[in-house]
Amino acid sequence: MYSFSTRSSFIATPHESMAELWSAISAALPVTEAEFPLDFSEKVEPSVVDVLKRCRQQLYTRSGRWRQNAQIILDLSWEKLNTGTWRDVDKEWRCLYSYGCLFKVAALCCDDASPATVQEAIRTCDLGLLMGAAIMDNILQTIVRILQNEIGKRHSNEEDPSDGVSAKKMKVDCVSVPVVKQALAVPRIHCPSLESFKKDYLDPQKSVILEGIIDHWPAFKNHPWSIEYLQTVAGCRTVPVEVGSRYTDEEWSQTLLTVNEFIDRYIVVKDASSLGYLAQHQLFDQVPELKDDICIPDYCCLGEGDEDDITINAWFGPGGTVSPLHQDPQQNFLAQVVGRKYIRLYSPEDTEKLYPHQLQLLHNTSQVEVESPDVVRFPEFVKAPYLECVLQPGEVLFIPVKHWHYVRSLELSFSVSFWWS
Structure with a gap:
């Protein structure tokens, strides 16, 4: 643990609002330079560590080319983060990136509390949380909460109650809703015991x-999830966004947007032909308020791993977005919170009939357009048996490991998936 204080003796500024923000940020830092940890092995060059130490000194003296040195750290670590595959990036370089983000945020906020600066500081924290590693008891998460509080205070003073998403024109989802045949419907059960779920579904691997x-x-009761609620708790946060209706499309891409920008661009009508999807596993780590609104299903305790081994994913987007037919390497509980989704499931026993891509990158994804298959190219596909459903808010679909599944959002949708072993 590091020594943190609610007061700091090295802060002074003439502007009240700026002083208040800087005081809150500095209070989250170690009290003295000597207590500020910079522990790196020989993997990080001594010259880089020297720049880190210079930033640390400048943090406590508020002098010198502070922000420029922080940017040097970010540039060096960013190059390392983008060399080779992500799993081969040493954690020390991710920590270095987080330190660069921390020093940049401090440099931004020590002399400026303008809305643009606070937003840039929040984005910098988010990049550290997304690309870096936790440092100093996850201090970037602590600081981003301080910055969000600052944004919230200003909005509460300036907000026009008539403004907001509810006053804007929303996309009207005009998508077809399949009629699920009873013979093909995924079975349903109300609150089964752990024993019966294991015996009847987990062990035989049945959806x-x-x-x-x-x-x-709480996502249904205390804090019902909606666009407005998401904007309140995460509107200013920068998140990865998938652009395109499905990840197998040639024009599909990824970008970084704030949640407010994502909603404005893909939920509020501007370009009705564009589709974007917020799909990521770090949203709940970035925004603990959302994580507090959900709970890991009790049935996950039947797995072999610990709770920390469960991957929680967020899926938020408009109607019409599609997850192509694919399979995952773990058991999956897909919980529907807002909106409806059409889902089709195939057994791994019928993999050959589903024509997986030959490329290693997409080997877990089918080449077939499920709802409009090319029967000339993929003649065996129509012979593959399947189950289907329309998943409603409040329902959870169990997708056994390696079972193929196709998902299409029928309207504005917010889902949470739990991957477990």
């Missing part, structure tokens, strides 16, 4: 819709 197991979530 099922679980009803009534997430009704207690």
Whole structure:
């Protein structure tokens, strides 16, 4: 643990609002330079560590080319983060990137508390949380909360109640809703015991819709999820966004946007032909308020791993977005919170009939357009048996490991998936 203080003796500024913000940020830092940890091995060059130490000194003296040195750290570590595959990036370089973000945020906010500067500081924290590694008891998360509070205070003073998404024209989702045939419907069960779920579905690896197991979530009760709520708790946060209707399309890409920018661009009508999807596993780490609104299903305890081994993913986007037919390497609980989704499931036993891509990168994804298959190119596909459903808010679909599944949002949708072993 590091020594943190609620007061700091090295802060002084003539502007009240700026002083208040800087005081809150500095209070989250170690009290003295000597208590500020910079522990790196020989993997990080001594010259880079020297720049880090210079930034640390400048942080406590508020002098010198502070921000420029922080940018040097960011540039050096960014180059390392983007060399080779992500799993081969040493954690020390990710920590270095987080330190660069921390020093840049401090340099931004020590002399300026303008809205543009605070937003840039929040974006910098988010990049550190997304690309870096936790440092100093996850101090970037602490600082981003301080910055969000500053944004919130200003909005509460300036907000026009008539403004906001509800006053804007929303996209009207005009997508077809398949009629699910009873013979092909995924079975449903209400709140099964752990024993019966294991015996009837987990052990034989059968899909099922679980009803009534997430009704207690704050996302349905205390803090009902909506666009307005998402904007309130995460509007200014920068997140990865998938651009395009599906990741197998040639024009599909990824970008970074704030949640407000994403909603304005892909939820509020501007270009009705464009589709974007917020799909990432770090949203709940970035925004703990959202994580507090959900709970890991009790049935995950039947797995072999610990709770920390469960991957939680967020999926938020307009109607019409598609996850092509694919399979995942873990068991999956897909919990629907807002909107409806059409889902089709195939057994791994029928993999050959589903024509997986030959490329290693897409080997877990089918080449077939599920709802309009090319029967000339893929004649065996129509012979593959499947189950289907329309997943409603409050329902959880169990997708066994390696089971192929196709997902299409029928309207504005917010889902949470839990991957577990």
